[in-house]
Amino acid sequence: MNKEIANKKWLSIFEGQVPAIIAGPCSAETPEQLMSIAKSLPEQVKVFRAGIWKPRTRPGGFEGVGAIGLEWMKDVRSETSLKLATEVATAEHVDLALNADIDVLWIGARTTVNPFAVQELADALKGTDKIVLLKNPVNPDLGLWIGGLERLVQAGINNLGVIHRGFSTYEKTKYRNIPEWQIPIDLKTQFPNLPIFCDPSHITGNRERVMEVSQQALDLNYDGLMIETHNNPDKAWSDAAQQVTPIGLKNILDNLAIRNCSDDTEYYLSKINAFRTHLDDIDQKLLELMSRRMEIVDEIGYLKREKNVMVLQQERWKNMFDKMMQEGIFKGLTPEFITALYTAIHQESIYRQNEIINKKE
Numbered sequence: 001m002n003k004e005i006a007n008k009k010w011l012s013i014f015e016g017q018v019p020a021i022i023a024g025p026c027s028a029e030t031p032e033q034l035m036s037i038a039k040s041l042p043e044q045v046k047v048f049r050a051g052i053w054k055p056r057t058r059p060g061g062f063e064g065v066g067a068i069g070l071e072w073m074k075d076v077r078s079e080t081s082l083k084l085a086t087e088v089a090t091a092e093h094v095d096l097a098l099n100a101d102i103d104v105l106w107i108g109a110r111t112t113v114n115p116f117a118v119q120e121l122a123d124a125l126k127g128t129d130k131i132v133l134l135k136n137p138v139n140p141d142l143g144l145w146i147g148g149l150e151r152l153v154q155a156g157i158n159n160l161g162v163i164h165r166g167f168s169t170y171e172k173t174k175y176r177n178i179p180e181w182q183i184p185i186d187l188k189t190q191f192p193n194l195p196i197f198c199d200p201s202h203i204t205g206n207r208e209r210v211m212e213v214s215q216q217a218l219d220l221n222y223d224g225l226m227i228e229t230h231n232n233p234d235k236a237w238s239d240a241a242q243q244v245t246p247i248g249l250k251n252i253l254d255n256l257a258i259r260n261c262s263d264d265t266e267y268y269l270s271k272i273n274a275f276r277t278h279l280d281d282i283d284q285k286l287l288e289l290m291s292r293r294m295e296i297v298d299e300i301g302y303l304k305r306e307k308n309v310m311v312l313q314q315e316r317w318k319n320m321f322d323k324m325m326q327e328g329i330f331k332g333l334t335p336e337f338i339t340a341l342y343t344a345i346h347q348e349s350i351y352r353q354n355e356i357i358n359k360k361e
Contacts, residue, residue, distance in 0.1 A: 002146075002150075002190065002191075004153050005146075005149050005150070005153055005160075005191050005194060011131050011159055011161055011195055012159070013046060013047060013083055013103065013104070013131065014046060014047075014195075014223075014224060017044075017046060017224075018223075018258060019218055019222065019223060019224045019225055019256070019258075020046065020047075020195075020197070020223055020224030020225075021044045021045045021046060021047075021224060021225055021227070021253065022045070022046075022047040022048075022049050022085055022104070022197065022224065022225070022226040022227070023041055023045045023047075023048070023049065023226070023227045023228070023229045023249055024037060024038065024041070024045075024048045024049035024050045024085075024228070024229055025037055025049075025050050025051075025228065025229065025230045025236065025243065026050075026051055026054075026201075026228045026230070026236060026238045026239040026242075026243055027050065027051045027054055027062065027064060027065075027236070027237050027238045027239075028050040028051065028052055028064070028065050028069035028072055028073065029065070029236075029237050030072075031072040031075060033231070034050060034069075034072045034073065034075075034076055035072075035075065035076055035079065036231050037229060037230060037231050037246065038076045038079075038080050038082055039079070039080065040231060040246035040247075041082075041229065041246050041249065042246065042249060042250040042253055042254075044253045045082065045249075046082070046083060047082065047083045047084070047085050047103065047104055048073070048076055048077075048080070048082040048083070048084055048085065049084075049085040049086065049104075049226060049228075050069065050073060050085075050086060051064055051086065051087055051238070052064050052065065052066065052067070052069040052070060052073075052086050052087070052093075052097075053066065053087065053088075053089060053093055054238055055089055055108060055110050055111075056238075061238070062237045062238050067096050069086075070086070070096060070097065070100040070102070071100070073086070073100070073102070074100055074101070083103040083104065084100075084101075084102045084103050084104065085102065085103065085104035085105070085106065085131075085133075086102055086104075086105065086106075087105075087106050087107070087108050088105045088106070088107065088121060089107070089108060089110075089111050089117070089121075090117075090120070090121075091120050091121065091123070091124035094121060094124035094125055095124065098125075098128065098130065102130070103130060103131060104130065104131040104132075104133060105125070105130055105131070105132050105133070106132070106133040106134070106135060106163060107121055107132070107133070107134050107135060107148070108135050109135045109136060109137055109138045109165055109202075110138060112134060112135055112136065112137040112138075112144070112145065112148050113137040113138050113139060113141075113144065115144075115147060115148070115151070118134075118147075118148045118151050118152075119151050122151040122152050122154065122155035122157070123155065125152070125155055125157055126155040126156055126157075127155070127156045127157075128157060129158070129159060130159065131159040131160075131161065132152055132157050132159065132160055132161075133160075133161045133162060133163050133197065134148050134149060134152065134160070134161075134162050134163070135162070135163040135164075135165050135199070136162070136163070136164055136165060136166075136167065136183070136184070137167075138167065138168045138177075139167060139168065140167040140178075140180050140183055142183050142186055142187060145162070145183075145187065146187070146190075149162070149191075149194075160194070160195075161194065161195035161196065161197065161223075162184075162187065162194060162195070162196050162197070163196075163197045163198075163199050163226060164179070164183075164184040164196060164197070164198050164199065164203075164217070164222075165177060165198075165199035165202040165203060166178055166179050166180070166199075166202055166203035167179075167180050167183070171339070173335070173336055174209070174336075175203055175204060175205065175209075175336075176202060176203065176204060176205025176206070176242070177202055177203050177205070178203075178336065179203050179213070179216075181216070181220065184196060184220075184222075185220060188220075188221070195223045195224065196222050196223055196224075197222065197223065197224040197225060197226050198213065198214065198217030198222045198224075198225050198226070199225075199226045199227075200213035200214045200217065200225065200227060201226070201227055201228035201239070201242040201243065201244075202228075202242065204242060205239075205241060205242045206241055206242060207233065207241065207242055207243060207244045207248065210227060210242070210244055210252060211251075211252045211255065211256075214227070214252060214256060215256055215257065218256060218257070218258065218259065219259055221261065227244065227249055227252070228242055228243040228244070229243060229244055229245070229246055229248075229249045230243040230244075230245065231245065231246065232245075233245060290345075293345075294348065294349070294352060297348075297349045297352055297353065298352055298353075298356060300353065301352060301353035301355075301356035301357060302356055304353060304356075304357060305356055305357045311350055311353045311354055311357060312350060317346060320342075321342055321346075324338060324342055325338050325339075
């Protein structure tokens with residue numbers, strides 16, 4: 001099955017376009033709104049997106065205009081050269097979207113997290129020649145993401161790609177959804193031919209950061225971008241803060257730097273190999289230091305066992321974390337990195353000391 005995913009080819013709609021661009025409003029609101037946005041999009045946009053059904057975190061919010069919006073989208077296609085894309089979350093959505101001849105259907109993060117829901121959609125999409133894009137699940141679980149792809153492949157879907165929209169977290173950061181770049185990088189490593197789009201709108205939740213994250217995605221060899229675009233973002237019926245104007249979108253696309261995949265000149269190869277050798281040396285030392293740190297953690301665990309002291313010392317953890325946060329920021333590290341690093345170290349320390357304290361003699 002993984003071999004089938006790995007052999008997926010690039011999607012024909014975007015053939016030759018680097019990067020491939022999907023853009024349009026978070027939600028379809030009125031037929032006039034859709035047409036106005038579609039006609040204002042820069043020429044780099046090949047596919048027009050709009051949410052017809054909007055799964056909301058809490059009840060009472062705007063949940064989309066429903067099937068009537070598909071008719072409005074068909075009008076957009078009849079007056080422009082744009083292909084159409086929308087999110088589907090149920091088998092009924094799939095049937096309605098296919099009957100409306102929507103070109104690209106994506107499965108949202110809240111749906112991807114549920115294997116039963118993905119299977120229902122895969123069954124409804126069985127054998128379709130439409131493009132199907134699978135967003136990452138809301139939680140950082142690569143296996144779950146790959147599992148969704150496998151269900152779609154088993155349904156005979158050949159035009160397949162993924163969308164990275166970031167991952168939810170309890171602690172709020174500068175991102176609406178933390179990118180966790182290593183997860184899509186691991187996916188791309190396993191399936192290098194699988195088209196991958198970035199959704200900087202949902203990652204940032206802030207239109208001012210869309211350019212920054214879009215560039216990061218391209219620097220990581222992503223194939224395309226899905227950017228929410230509205231003619232009057234502040235008045236949008238959903239996700240107002242993260243949508244850009246058509247002019248804003250054009251500025252972003254015009255200023256994105258397209259990098260070479262590599263450089264095989266002698267100077268470049270010599271320099272980068274020297275840097276990588278240096279990194280390998282530092283990584284080895286980091287592992288040696290971390291091993292030594294865990295040996296000390298174990299000694300503390302034996303002391304706690306001897307004195308019948310509980311593992312978690314909340315005040316010590318807080319003081320240590322606050323100190324490392326201050327020092328890390330001073331040394332140019334990001335708060336997100338420091339948090340992830342020391343949370344992982346602390347969790348491993350707790351696990352090891354629990355094993356020691358509860359070990360049967």
